[in-house]
Amino acid sequence: MVENAYDAVVVGAGGDGPVTAWKLAEAGLSVLVLEAGPFHGNEQWPNPHEEPGGEASSSVEDLSGDLLDEQFTTRELEMITNLVFGPADHERGFWFRKFPGDGAILQCAGVGGTTLHYTGCHPRAYPASIDEQGHWPIEYADLVPYYREVEEMCEVAPAPVTAKEELFFRGAEAAGWDLIEDLNVTEPGYRPQPNAIRQPDEKLHVDGDYDGEFTYPDVEGDTLALGNIAGNPHPRGAPFEEKAKRASNVSFVPAALRTDNVTIRPNAFVTDVLTETPRGDTPTATGVEFRDTWSGATERVDAEVVVLAAGAIETPRLWLNADLPENDWVGRGLTIHFGDNVMGLWDGDDLEETIGKPTVDQHEGQDIAARLDYPGVGMLQTVGTAPGIGAILGFGASASGFAFQNDPADAPWDTMGRLAGSDLKRLLSDYRRMLQVLVVSDDRPHQRNGVSVAPGASDEHGPIPIVNYEPSEGDRKRRDELAETAAEILREAGASHVHRSDSPPTALHVHSTMRMGKVVDEACEAYDVDRLFVADHSALANGVGGANPTNTGQALAARTGEKIVERHF
Amino acid sequence: MVTSRIGAWLTAARRSLTSTVGLLLELLGIGPDVDPHTRVTFRAIADAVVPETPALAEEIGPEHVAGGLAIDLDEFAITYVDDGFQFGLPHLGPQGNIPIADPIAHVLDAAALTLVERGDNEAEPSLDRALSLLGPDDPSAAKTEDAVGPFAKLSRRDRLRAIAILDEFEVEFTPTDHDLLELDAGLVGQLVVGFMEMIYYSEWQGYDEFTQPPSRREHPNDPAAVQSWRQTGFPGFANGYAALRGYVGTADGPLGDGDAWTTIDESTGVAIRREPGSFRENEYDTSGYEEPFPVESG
Ligand SMILES: Cc1cc2nc3c(=O)[nH]c(=O)nc-3n(C[C@H](O)[C@H](O)[C@H](O)COP(=O)(O)OP(=O)(O)OC[C@H]3O[C@@H](n4cnc5c(N)ncnc54)[C@H](O)[C@@H]3O)c2cc1C
Numbered sequence: 001m002v003e004n005a006y007d008a009v010v011v012g013a014g015g016d017g018p019v020t021a022w023k024l025a026e027a028g029l030s031v032l033v034l035e036a037g038p039f040h041g042n043e044q045w046p047n048p049h050e051e052p053g054g055e056a057s058s059s060v061e062d063l064s065g066d067l068l069d070e071q072f073t074t075r076e077l078e079m080i081t082n083l084v085f086g087p088a089d090h091e092r093g094f095w096f097r098k099f100p101g102d103g104a105i106l107q108c109a110g111v112g113g114t115t116l117h118y119t120g121c122h123p124r125a126y127p128a129s130i131d132e133q134g135h136w137p138i139e140y141a142d143l144v145p146y147y148r149e150v151e152e153m154c155e156v157a158p159a160p161v162t163a164k165e166e167l168f169f170r171g172a173e174a175a176g177w178d179l180i181e182d183l184n185v186t187e188p189g190y191r192p193q194p195n196a197i198r199q200p201d202e203k204l205h206v207d208g209d210y211d212g213e214f215t216y217p218d219v220e221g222d223t224l225a226l227g228n229i230a231g232n233p234h235p236r237g238a239p240f241e242e243k244a245k246r247a248s249n250v251s252f253v254p255a256a257l258r259t260d261n262v263t264i265r266p267n268a269f270v271t272d273v274l275t276e277t278p279r280g281d282t283p284t285a286t287g288v289e290f291r292d293t294w295s296g297a298t299e300r301v302d303a304e305v306v307v308l309a310a311g312a313i314e315t316p317r318l319w320l321n322a323d324l325p326e327n328d329w330v331g332r333g334l335t336i337h338f339g340d341n342v343m344g345l346w347d348g349d350d351l352e353e354t355i356g357k358p359t360v361d362q363h364e365g366q367d368i369a370a371r372l373d374y375p376g377v378g379m380l381q382t383v384g385t386a387p388g389i390g391a392i393l394g395f396g397a398s399a400s401g402f403a404f405q406n407d408p409a410d411a412p413w414d415t416m417g418r419l420a421g422s423d424l425k426r427l428l429s430d431y432r433r434m435l436q437v438l439v440v441s442d443d444r445p446h447q448r449n450g451v452s453v454a455p456g457a458s459d460e461h462g463p464i465p466i467v468n469y470e471p472s473e474g475d476r477k478r479r480d481e482l483a484e485t486a487a488e489i490l491r492e493a494g495a496s497h498v499h500r501s502d503s504p505p506t507a508l509h510v511h512s513t514m515r516m517g518k519v520v521d522e523a524c525e526a527y528d529v530d531r532l533f534v535a536d537h538s539a540l541a542n543g544v545g546g547a548n549p550t551n552t553g554q555a556l557a558a559r560t561g562e563k564i565v566e567r568h569f
Numbered sequence: 570m571v572t573s574r575i576g577a578w579l580t581a582a583r584r585s586l587t588s589t590v591g592l593l594l595e596l597l598g599i600g601p602d603v604d605p606h607t608r609v610t611f612r613a614i615a616d617a618v619v620p621e622t623p624a625l626a627e628e629i630g631p632e633h634v635a636g637g638l639a640i641d642l643d644e645f646a647i648t649y650v651d652d653g654f655q656f657g658l659p660h661l662g663p664q665g666n667i668p669i670a671d672p673i674a675h676v677l678d679a680a681a682l683t684l685v686e687r688g689d690n691e692a693e694p695s696l697d698r699a700l701s702l703l704g705p706d707d708p709s710a711a712k713t714e715d716a717v718g719p720f721a722k723l724s725r726r727d728r729l730r731a732i733a734i735l736d737e738f739e740v741e742f743t744p745t746d747h748d749l750l751e752l753d754a755g756l757v758g759q760l761v762v763g764f765m766e767m768i769y770y771s772e773w774q775g776y777d778e779f780t781q782p783p784s785r786r787e788h789p790n791d792p793a794a795v796q797s798w799r800q801t802g803f804p805g806f807a808n809g810y811a812a813l814r815g816y817v818g819t820a821d822g823p824l825g826d827g828d829a830w831t832t833i834d835e836s837t838g839v840a841i842r843r844e845p846g847s848f849r850e851n852e853y854d855t856s857g858y859e860e861p862f863p864v865e866s867g
Contacts, residue, residue, distance in 0.1 A: 050782045074806050075788060077771035082783060086655055090783055093655040093666040102736060102755040102763070128858040140853075148850075158824050158848060161841050162812040166831070169817050169841075173834045181822045184853040192817050192824060199845050204813045207830075214809025223809030236808055356831075363803065364812040376861045387801045388771030396763030401733040404726070420729055420762055422622045425636075428770065429629050431801035444864060459656040460665065477862045504736075504755070 002056050002265055002301070006032040007569070009288055009303040011270045011318065012536060014113020015550050016557035017309030018252035019150070020535040023561025025261035029569060032263050032301060033256075034290050036310070037109025038088035039266040040116075040231070041068030041240055041249070048266075049082060049090040052294035056265040060257040063240040065233075072233040076386045079230035083108040083116050087293045088267055096459060097313065098466045102397050103504040105467065107311055111266055112249030114311065119228040119368040119383075120245050121548040122156045122196040124555075126375040126442075127184055129545030135445065136541040137517040140184075146555035147183075153255065154196035154246040156551070161192070162224060162365030163355045164435050168382045170354055171493025172372055175485075180373060185547075188374045193381065194551075196246040197222050197232075197366055216242060226384055228367045248554075267293045271461050273306060273322040275529060283325065285532035291461065305531045305568055309557070312510040312538035313465050316451045319514070321462040325528040329518035331452055333445035335543035336507040337378065338471045338479055340439035341394045342413065342486035344495030345430055354494050359432040362390075368438075372485065377478045378441035378546030380486050387431050393506075394436050395419040395427070400502045412487040413500040427499070435495075437486040442546035443475040445512050469505045478546075509549050514538035516556075523563035524556065531568060535560045603647055603670070605708060605716035610674035611643040612702040613721035617728040618765045632799045638704070640774050640796055642765065646670075648780065649768060650760055669760075674718065676757045680731040681719035689730060694722035732758050770797045772806070815841040823849050 007029035010017045014035075021031045039045050042062045044054030048071065073079060085107045086094035099105050108114045124147050130140040150156075159165070172190035173179075180189040198221035203210045214223045216238035223234045223244070232245040243250050256262040270290045275283035287302040308315045316331035348358035362384035372380040385393065398418035400406055408416045419427060427434075448470060453463035471479070487498045514520055514534045519527065524539045526532040535557040537549055544552045615637035625633040637643065651668040684690050699721035700710045707713065720731060735754040773779060775794040777787045790805045792798040798805065817839065818825030825842030833839040 047782070047784050050784060071783070073788070075772045075790075077768060077773050078779075078783065078786065078788075080767075089664070091652070091666075092664045093653040096654050096656060096667075100755065102757075102759040104759060104763075127853050128855040131855050132858040133864075140855075158816055158818075158846060160845075161814045161817055162810075163814070165817070166814055166833075166841060169833055169839070173837065173839055179817065179819065179822075179824075179837070179839050181818070181824050181849050182851040182853075183848045184851050186853050186855055186858075194848060200813050202813075204809065204811045205843075206812060206814055208811060210811040214807070219809065224812045225807045225809045227806070234808065361812070363807075364810040370817075376858065386771070386806070387797065387803050388767045388769075388773075391770040392763045392767035396766040397759060399736070401736065402729050405730070405733065418733075418762060420618045420766070421620055421725060422625060424766065425619065425622055425625060425633055425800065426629065428797075428801050429625075429633055431803060446865070472865045474862045474864050481862070 002032065002263060005302040006030045007303065008305045008307060008564070009034065009301055010307040010309055010535070011288060012036070012113065012308070012310035012314070013111040013253065013264055014309060014311055014536060015115040015118070015248050016536040016553045017113070017307070018248045018256050019554045019557040020307055020309060020561040021262050022252050022256035022259070023558055024564060025256055025259035027565045027569070028261065029565070030261050032265065032303070034268040034270050034288070035111050035264060035266045036269040036293065037111070037266060039111045039264065040071045041065065043067065045266070049088055052267065056263050058257065058263040060254050063254060065238050065240040065243065068233045068240060068243065069236045072231040074227035074230045074233070076230050076388045080389070083110060083231060085109045089294065096464055098464065099507070100467065100469055101399065101504045103506045105313060105507040105510065107313065107510065111253060111264060112247045115247035115550060116231045116249065117229050118247065118550060120195045120197040120366070121193045121368050121381065122151065122154055122551040123194045123547045124183055125547050125552045126373070126545030127186055128375050129442065129542060133542060135515070135517065137522050143552065143555045143559070146558045147551060149558055150551055150554045154251050155198055156194045156196050157199050158192040159195040159197070159366050159369035160200050160222070160224070161369070163357065164360050164362050164365055164382055164384055165192070165370040166355050167360060167435060167493050168370040168489065171489040174492035175489050177372060185373045186375060188372070190370070190372045193369050193371050195366060195369065196251070198244040200224050222366065224365050226363050226367050226386060229385070229389055269293055269461050270310065270318060271298070271321065273318065273324060273532065274300065275324070282528065282530055284530040305533065305564055307533045307535050307564070309536040311536055312513045313451055313467065315534060315536055315538045316513045317453060317465040320453045327519055327528055329447070329515060331513050332447045332450040333512045333515050333518065334450040334467070334469060334510070335443050335445055335512045336469060336505060337440045337509040337543055337546055338443040338475050338505055339441065339508065340479055340483050340503045341436055341501040342439060342483055342490065343394055343434055343436045343499045344490030344493065345427070345434045345497040345499070346494060347496050348433060350494040350496065351433065360435050361432055362435055372489070374482065374485070375545055376442065378439070378482050380482055381438050381440065383436045383438045385436070387428060390431070390436065391428065394501055395424060397504050397506070398502050399504045412484050413498040416500045416502055437490065439479060439482040439486060440509070440546050441475060441479040441482055443471055443478070443543055445515065445542050446472060450513050471505065509543070511537040511540045511549055512542055516541045523567060524560040525567070533560055533564055605713055606718055607647065607670050607674045608643070608707065609699060609702060609713060609717050609721045610677055611647050611670065612638060613699065613728055614677070614761045614765060615643040615646065616702055617725045618762055619769045620725055635796055637765070637769055638702070642769055645773065645779070646765055646768060649764065673757050673760060674720070676735065676754060677720040677731060677761070678718040680734045681723055683734055684723070684727060684731045685719065690723060690727045692724035692727060694719060696722055698722060698724070732762060770801065815843050816845050818842050818846055823847055
């Protein structure tokens with residue numbers, strides 16, 4: 001049952017919202033979490049994409065590993081279609097956002113939010129991006145205790161090595177980079193990913209001749225099959241909380257429910273923030289209005305504190321659509337880690353020599369398990385994908401037309417651009433002998449980039465987000481430097497062909513649209529609205545240096561939970 | 570001007586889209602499923618993005634010949650884009666989904682005209698080429714002739730060139746009286762190339778019926794049922810692999826432990842070790858940090 005009033009209401013059960021909810025509930029507050037998308041793996045919603053199901057879930061007993069197994073098929077097209085930001089009802093399409101060029105924003109709806117797609121990479125920010133780039137009003141040291149807490153909850157550990165990681169490490173070592181063994185990274189070098197995925201069962205060693213089932217309880221922990229982007233349920237057969245990937249639905253949601261102070265209501269899209277202005281000019285948040293995405297009915301709920309955690313696109317959209325004070329930085333300063341893809345292709349004989357078998361087999365192992373850190377510039381990471389996602393991320397889009405239109409004569413890659421036709425088919429016929437490297441650059445917040453709304457361009461929840469993103473020259477240089485570094489590593493690892501996508505801006509990591517120091521203060525409370533907090537990646541003051549953002553988003557959300565209690569309860 | 574021409578196409582497309590009569594018929598399930606112009610144009614897209622490639626037979630094997638048309642990729646793509654986006658405004662389409670296959674086809678025609686106008690096409694447009702894309706179940710060539718637009722008449726390469734033209738500009742974004750947005754040209758490229766490739770190389774072909782509710786979808790998870798899996802060598806989705814080699818690390822470092830399974834570099838001592846380890850909670854100092862590249866103010 002959803003009540004009319006709570007101590008706190010949290011908007012969004014994505015990567016970060018459940019962390020704050022857990023902190024508040026641990027402190028004894030009553031918390032309602034409203035989530036626009038469905039709740040997978042919960043007995044209240046046995047068919048979450050087909051029927052409205054229950055109203056809300058307040059008990060960890062509702063969580064079911066079997067249902068998660070059933071609903072997370074790991075089939076790539078199906079899971080993307082089910083998880084991408086849109087209503088639970090499978091007959092209805094994605095919620096529309098406007099993004100420049102032929103780039104796209106990839107976010108999910110549902111309890112777990114975009115961590116349902118995420119590959120579990122959980123590094124910390126580069127300390128310099130917080131202490132030296134001038135964007136943050138707090139210090140890296142302030143975050144360290146929260147990093148530790150989050151890393152423990154998510155069981156962050158060095159990722160295992162399979163053939164594709166060994167190939168990358170050999171290339172990085174040969175290209176002269178050093179191995180980094182630290183959590184706090186200040187110098188460039190390569191590392192295993194700090195992944196929020198349980199390490200694999202030792203039985204799965206290549207020398208072990210394992211020929212049993214890859215299901216629980218025969219194996220525990222990671223099973224070394226791709227599937228994170230498609231909502232990894234491995235090991236199949238495991239109870240909900242024994243799933244290897246510690247996405248927020250598996251890590252923080254059960255912890256929050258276990259306090260008995262948290263209610264999660266999915267299929268609830270928040271459309272307004274309610275305020276009162278009892279004295280002076282600064283309004284105080286008093287609750288929210290939300291819409292049931294199945295019935296269309298709207299409801300209101302009162303709260304002592306409202307926490308926005310709808311992600312870095314929808315949080316500013318909600319602010320802009322609600323009757324809240326204007327602030328020049330609401331929605332502005334968007335960073336997306338302006339990315340690119342560089343792909344290497346190998347001859348079987350060469351692979352045999354480097355990694356002892358004629359194929360890379362990117363479908364084996366964790367999706368993303370090896371990285372190169374480059375503070376001040378960004379990072380690189382290897383990516384294993386099933387062929388469909390690989391095709392769209394790596395080859396289907398480019399800012400420089402089709403490969404046949406480009407002549408990269410002096411470039412460190414053999415081909416550049418979008419691939420289609422026989423070029424595409426020829427290349428993908430080598431799927432098992434290729435490895436992609438994702439370029440993730442440390443793009444900086446610029447006020448021109450961000451989210452706005454226009455009256456009239458509306459959907460059922462009000463004016464839709466219109467996103468602008470135009471990297472600066474420095475952002476482009478950082479990205480080029482990383483693409484060249486990737487090409488060199490792939491060559492050193494023996495690749496016979498290197499392809500660069502020159503991807504259009506594509507937002508997998510989305511942050512800094514409600515920046516600390518500009519829109520919210522050091523406790524992440526809005527300067528212009530009392531008792532209104534932001535606890536998602538939009539509160540990050542920049543793109544944390546290009547490191548995968550979720551560890552930092554969650555650490556900050558944990559800190560914000562504590563600050564809320566200190567200030568208002 | 571390219572922009573104004575595309576703008577005009579879009580306006581026309583929008584008008585046809587919001588025509589109340591058309592929508593009403595569609596909602597009632599009357600009227601043609603797929604407009605013949607849209608059908609031919611989507612065949613032309615599928616045929617350009619994932620073509621039949623007889624030449625690859627000798628080069629890499631006979632399984633690489635068949636393309637998207639052999640498995641009705643065009644038909645699925647129309648369904649996917651028509652059901653794919655949601656405004657949730659009941660007057661805009663079934664379930665609030667906004668059908669965009671027709672406007673996409675018109676935008677591609679506009680791009681094709683621009684290509685030809687610039688003289689950037691390598692081959693002459695040809696009606697016969699377009700008609701040869703028809704399948705056995707399609708209406709006869711005589712009936713379809715009028716429906717063939719400029720895009721479908723281009724050679725495969727020229728179709729791709731036309732799509733690339735769409736990347737050059739962003740269609741003016743103007744909300745209209747009907748809460749409907751003009752279609753974004755960049756999105757067209759993403760849908761007809763990126764999504765087309767994702768669908769083709771995904772598991773899609775193996776379903777009995779993808780539009781079934783998720784709980785009723787059956788998939789054999791077998792390359793025998795998925796042409797693109799046979800072409801990529803993807804073995805299907807697995808529950809796991811015994812593929813662990815170990816953990817990268819050095820002999821006295823914390824990342825990995827135990828015997829070296831293989832050595833990455835003798836001189837630095839980096840190896841793949843048998844046992845797992847952990848990262849080091851290290852002291853850090855950023856005082857020497859220098860920006861490697863210039864930084865503009867926000
Ligand atoms: C393919 C992919 C792989 C990734 N891999 C990694 C990785 O390995 N490591 C990493 O750090 N990051 C990764 N990311 C990014 C990471 O998932 C996100 O940065 C993170 O989930 C963001 O957390 P968030 O809380 O800000 O937003 P989200 O996780 O997006 O959560 C926002 C939630 O709010 C809900 N919501 C939105 N609007 C409303 C509303 N009005 N009312 C109610 N609810 C609403 C949404 O449905 C969603 O559940 C990846 C992303 C993608 C797409």
